[in-house]
Amino acid sequence: MQVELLYFDGCPNWQVADQRLQEALSLAGRDDVTVHRRCVETPEQAGELGFIGSPSIRINGRDPFVTGGEQVGLSCRMYPTPAGLRGSPEVEQLVEALS
Numbered sequence: 901m902q903v904e905l906l907y908f909d910g911c912p913n914w915q916v917a918d919q920r921l922q923e924a925l926s927l928a929g930r931d932d933v934t935v936h937r938r939c940v941e942t943p944e945q946a947g948e949l950g951f952i953g954s955p956s957i958r959i960n961g962r963d964p965f966v967t968g969g970e971q972v973g974l975s976c977r978m979y980p981t982p983a984g985l986r987g988s989p990e991v992e993q994l995v996e997a998l999s
Contacts, residue, residue, distance in 0.1 A: 913987030953977025
């Protein structure tokens with residue numbers, strides 16, 4: 901399993917997403933998986949990567965949280981969660997995505 905966390909410097913939510921992702925991997929019994937963190941630095945790089953906001957999580961190259969309305973660019977990303985819109989998916993959502 902390949903897991904990537906894409907973000908940009910200054911994003912207030914990428915470290916929360918990283919922490920939750922680590923917890924979700926542990927709960928899913930995937931302690932052997934390394935999260936590859938990638939800092940997206942320019943609009944051009946965002947375009948090349950199809951980066952739809954920070955933080956973005958890809959599992960085996962696929963973003964399990966994409967809805968279809970996102971735009972590529974250096975922006976903050978919001979996730980629908982049971983508690984409302986948040987800057988990172990909840991641990992339970994990540995566990996489900998990893999299953």
